[in-house]
Amino acid sequence: MKAYLVLDFSVRDLAGFLPYVEAIPAFIEKHGGRYIVRGTQPTVMEGDWAPERMVILEFPSRADAAAFLEDPEAQALYAVRHGTTLSKLVLVDGCD
Template identity: 40%
Template structure:
């Protein structure tokens, strides 16, 4: 079953974050990831308790593939770049 990794990212250092963007995509693709949304404009239609900033959604063939990407040795140093240069909420959800 398809799974989606969804990130809401508030970038704190745009220059340093560029390195993350360049390195994360090929690693995600290695695990079957396809970027479906990457930083497009957000219109919040309901729930004024959440203030999304930059949404990224990556589709994976399965939840296992998404977790394998997220926990992979290749991604760990890249994930550290994201964590050091952005505030993120990360979700893993099943597709239909």
């Protein structure tokens, strides 16, 4: 069953965030993932949720998504994202 990582984030330090933006696609691909939504500005249609930017990644399975998040070689990049953005991340299963 496919799994999706949904990231809601706002950038606090664009210059500091750019190394993450440039390097993270290789790790997404390494774990079989692909972008469904890539850093777009969402339009809120209902409720009081106010995301600034959204990324949605699709992985072949929950295990692949978890391996992406746990990849030791990507941890420094995650630290960059955590230090330069305010972000919320959820993992959800698809409807296969």
